[in-house]
Each structure stands twice: as structure tokens, then as C-alpha cells.
Amino acid sequence: MDMNTTTSNKYLFAYVDSGQSVKGKMNAVDATDRAATQQEVEAPSLLTIILDTNPHAWALLADTLPLSKGVANLLVFINAHLSINYANRVAVLASHSERAEWLYPTPAVHNNNEDSNGSSAAVQPPDDANKYRPFAQLEYALLTNLQTLLHTTTPAAISSSPSTLLAGALTRALTYISKQSLSTGPSQTGNTSFNYSDPSSVAGGNSLNPSDDATTSRSNQRLTTRILILSVSGDLSSSYIELMNTIFACQRLSIPLDILKLAGSATFLQQAADTTGGIYLSLTTPVQRAGLLQYLMFAYLPDPAARENLVMPGETEGVDFRAACFCHKRVVDVGWDLSIVWESFDDGELWEEACGCCEGEEGEDGGEEEEGWGWRGGDAGE
């Protein structure tokens, strides 16, 4: 099943590539420059969706928006994305309470036995002449994998954590995106593609002249990527560092992180969307949740190139940029920072920011504090 779908995706790409070589030959025949017409072809877009399947949170939403209805709306949205450009692709990940799994494309089975040849059981969707084949395959694969995921969830797994592994899902999405960008982007001078061996390279080019990249015809073959997160969980501060690492990676690779929050508090996802240039929307009332498909289509269907020409929602709200104290995980807007980043072996604990509450207890010279502020520093006026 997975072989078929990946083949069909690769087939779509092969079509684009062979078309160009035919055009190259035709140039010699009638001396017209067909390269110029390539500019009008839109760049293929890879949309990666991370579906938060946290059972606790979805259980709370069960009366207004059950998971089945949410997934049905999501499938319509995915079909719309695939319809816009025949070369568009999609990948879906599930972020569960104790693991992050692929829903689409289906990963292959490990062959632990010597006799199996490593191919997964190829399941085909039932033949339906009225359904467009790629849509049918995607829907079948996604629903099968989601059902397997939910059936193999043990009660111990659910009770282990009320949160979800969003950082893991984001990391897997990023490695997948990086590989897809590498394999579809032609590696010429490496000017516009991201060069991993170079620590300072930035997607969109290392060239110091910004007008260099905009006019190359190669730009329309480059894969544009974005990530959409459908989040229902609240507190994500347990994996704060890993989540920030993925957000900075997205920023570096110019991958917009769009976030649609169905439930739960915003914590750091609003900052994530703002930093990477994505859209953040939060649906709080049942009426809004009932319009899930409309929100998806309106806000998240246009790709970043189209968004420049449209008035997008979510831009005029303020963003909460406050930080969390390391020791108490409370949100603060004024804190104390260490000037160095270090791991302390003497105290036995690790700290970088300290809120005012614990400031007084930690110092070895706590008696010198004034007015309870106690901020130390040789150049206090700095």
C-alpha cells in the first residue's frame, strides 16, 4: 500500500522532470526558448500535518467535536490541498501521549525474521469507480494507521502522561521534509538549496545579492514546505527545550508553522507561529469548532507564496512572549538570567532563569539583597 502511494507520488514528479527534458530537445528543433515558459508552473508544495491525538484532550471535546468528525474534516482539507496543484504532496503524523507515529505515508515493517522480505502487507482500498484514486488511497491509509494507533494504545500509556509528544512529531516531520527537499531540489551550485555541511547556510540562498534567487527558473521546481499543527493539548512545558529546538530549525529553514488550536492553552505555540511566519488561530467556542473545515480552508489552505497577496487572519492580535521560570515553570515577564550557560555540579541542579520567588533562596550570599530584589551584578547600572 505504501509502495503504491509513494510510487504514485514519485510518478507525478517524474512527469514534471521528463517534460523538461523533452522541452530541451524541442528547443533545438524550432529554436524557441521553452525555458522561459517554465516560470509559470507553480512550485510543488509539501504540506505536513501534525495531528495531536492526545486521548485525554479529545475525550473532553467529545460532545462538540469528536475525533472522527475532526479527521473527516481534515481529509476534505487534504483533498483540497492535493487538488490545487497536481504536484502537491502531503504527509501526516500523529502526536500521541507516549509516541509520535506516521499516519501517512505508511512506514514499512521492520523485518526481524529472515524469511520475510520486508514488505508490509499491501492493503488496497476497496475499488470504487466514483472516487478519485489518490484521494481514496490516502484516506484509506490514514484511517487504517490511525485505527491501528488507537487500538494499540495501552491504558498504561494513556495514564502515563496527560500531554503529547509534539516535539517528537515535529522532529520527525522536519527530517522527512529535509530529505524530500534534498531529493527533489536539483543540487547545482547549492546556492538556493539548504546546504547541511555549511553551518551558516540559510534556506533561500547564501547569496549576498537577494535578487539572484528570485529570477532563477529553478525556483519553481523547489519544494515549498509548511507544517500545520492541529493541537488540543495544553501544557507543553515538559519538552520546552526540544520544542524550541524544532522551532528554531523551522525558522532557519523558512518553514512556516501554522497552528490551529482546538482546545488547551496557548503556551509557546503562539510564539512559534509568530517566529516562523505562520498563522495562529484558536477555536474556543462550540460554534467555532463546528466550523473547523471553514477555518482550515480559509486560513491554512493558501501556501506562503499566495499568502503575500491575501489578507490573512491572526495578524493583528498581540503575542504573549513571556518566558517560563526554569525552577517553578511559572510564566514571568521579568526574570533573572545567568550570564553564562552552564551545568552546575556543585548545587546539583540546573538553572538558568530564576523568578523573583526563588531568587532569595539560591544565592550563597543571600544576605546582601536589598528590598527583596536581590539582583546581583558588579555593574548594576548596565
Next chain:
Amino acid sequence: MADSDHEYSNHSDEDDAGALGGGGRSLASRPKERAQARWEETVNRNWELQEGADGSIEGVLGGLEEASKRKRLLKDTTPLQRGIIRHTLLVLDQSDAMNEKDLRPTRHLLTINYAIMFVREFFEQNPISQLGILGMREGLAKRLSDMSGNPNDHITALKAARATEPKGNPSLQNALDMARAALHHTPSHGTREVVIVLGALLTSDPGDIHDTIKACIRDKIRVRIIGLAAQMHICAEICRKTNAGDETAYNVAVDEVDYKQQLMSITTPPVLRATDTEAQKQNQAALLMMGFPSRIAEERPTLCACHGNLTRGGYLCSRCKAKVCNLPATCPTCDLTLILSTHLARSYHHLFPLKNWVEVPWSRAQKKGSVQCFGCLSAFPAVPGEYQMANRSENGPANARTKRAEGASESSRYECETCGEHFCIDCDVFSHEVVHNCPGCQSRAHPDVAEMPNGG
């Protein structure tokens, strides 16, 4: 690259004048079986490639590509104390020697290009630091841009510097003195660094450079030098003395790639030494107060405190509520450092570096049965036939297989030792250099949870 020739290893430091007549040092002849100089070991010897058992060199070539990708990854990942508030001065050589064309297009233009990339990467990795740029031209030190935290100022200045023709001789002493003056007023909780790019083989100074070196040591300034031509003794001495005996602060770039790599490695926050932390504890300059403002959007435009422009949005200082336009900034009213928590979070990956992944031999690949990369779902090469049999002897066809290049895994799989998942080389490079997370460790809350049947 401290010793390019082992004969000169006993060269004494203080004895400049008397070294030529030094006894016991053979000048002309080298011993018969001379040990390979260190630089020779890294030379790429393409003509010595060995063919595989089936006559093809594809295995070795594939291994070479993977090995070169991984070479940069295998560095020390011990968590160490690092200074994240850095005050750095970049000193560029603008003397006659920079007109040489051994680095394309000329040394000067390439340096300016790399300096622009350096500025961008520096502020990305160290958002709350400050940078200044100086140039050495005609025996004088010129200020190209002042110490500031805004990368655009520096990039504009560097682009303007492209137009000035390099001329004259460089002066290390003048550059160091100007750097000392610029760094004099920086607070002690930050690091003080000078990075010098020197293409010339001389320095023409008005006085005794050793006095300047002593003053730098007193001011706790760390100097790093990147040479473009050849090793110079005075450069090695400056770097060694200001870095408390650390020999690795002075390097000579062998080609463009090496030059860029060395320049970019400076963007990593420097490791603090024991002497620094002692001084810090004495100063008690350990904690700084910082504000984390939130962004506001207003209906009507109001004046901002930093420029005096009418804007409809910005950040309000947490203490005095003055509006500033960009972060990181210092509040113009109450001098509170205002930053986003994301600026600090950029340094977290130094605090928890991702452990290196190990290469997977065929036996382990067979045991684990991985068919695709955990991160990107791309297929691995299948385990070859001789490993499929249950009783596998250690001799025989396994040893006839050509060893792939050092650093590359023979099965193209790389394993994270914590979670046991297998990855491809591209995911290895990507995870260690860009994301700093292991996909396997992050996707499993408890590694002993039973895996899904479809091997996810």
C-alpha cells in the same frame, strides 16, 4: 595546526634573537624515515582507493561521501560552561597581502563575503551579544562599525568596505589597542573576544607588541587569529598567552572551505575557563535582570521610545512600559535588557548537546531488521546475502568486503544509542546540526513501550 614540521617543536618562545644559533638543532637534513607531518595526514589521496571484492569502487566512494559528511559531526559533546553574552570585535586585514588571488576571487573579497555570513550567523546563535568590526590598513586600525547588537549595521559597513582597496601593512598592535579601548567599558559578566583575520606575513607596529599582549591579558581579552598565508610565531604567542596556554586558538586556513569552517566555528559560544569563573564568583556578577515583554497591537499609532517614530505596535518594557520597536533591545527609559525567551533558548542546545550516533555494522542491522530510516522513511540498502544465514562465521566473505571510508557506516545506518533507532546519513547530519533533537528519543516517551506492528 600548531606544528607543521616536527623539527621546530623545541623552538623557544622568549628567545627571538638567539634562536638561530641554538645548539642541537639540525637545520638542513631530515631523518631518513621522517614522520608524516600533521598536515600531510589530512591530504586526500584519491589514487590509493582500493577496489571492492567485486571490482567496483562504488562502495568506497559512497563511503567517502558519507565520511566527509560525518567528519564535522564527531566533536566533543560534553556539556561545558559557555559564555552567551559575548562582546566580540572582528578585525579584518586590509593590507597589500589581501590582494592575493590564492583564495578566489581575492582574499579581500572572500573575507568580506565570509564576514557577512559570519555576522548573520553570529547574531543568530548569540542574539544578546554585541559585535564590532575593525580594519587594519596602511599601518592604522580603522573602525568599520561600532559595537552594536544590530546585524544590519555591520552588514552595511562590510558592503561599503568592499569598495576600499587594501593597501599598506597591517598593524596588530594598533588593532589590539583599539580593540582594548572598545572593550574597556563592557561589563564583566560578558566575554571579551577579538577575532583577527590576518593575511599578511608581517606586522608593522609603533611600539612593543608584548606590552600590548600583557595589557590584553590584564583586561581578560581572548584573542583568536585566523591566518591566511602561513604560521607566524607572534600570532601563536598572542593566542597562547591570551587564552591561557590554549594552542588551538590560532589556525591557518588551507583553503576556502577550511577558512569558512574556522570562521563559522567562532560563532559557537566559547567555553569558559576556570580562571573566568573564579573571577566571576569574586565579582558576584552572576545574575542579570532581564525583561520579557509581550508584543502589543494598538488601534492608534503612538510614538516609540527608541526612534521617536509613530508605530502601531511594538513591545512594552516590563518595568516602565515604554514602547520599543525591535528586540533584543535595552529600554531607553530604564535600561532594562529586553529580550524574547526565544533569544535565550537558542543557546539551550549547547546545554544539552545531542549525543553522537554510532555506525551500525551489518550484524546489528540484521538483528534489528530496519528497512527504512526512522526519520525520513527512505529505504536502507538490504542486508546482503551472507548475513542472512543463521550461522555466520567471522571469516570468509565478510572480511573480503572492502572497508568503507573511516567514519561511514558499512550498512549506511546510524544508530542512536539511547533509543536504538536507525537513521540515514542525511538525518544524522540534519539532526545534529540543525535540529539538535533525536527523532527517536523524542517520539518515545518510554523506550520500553511495545512498538507498533508497522514498525513505526
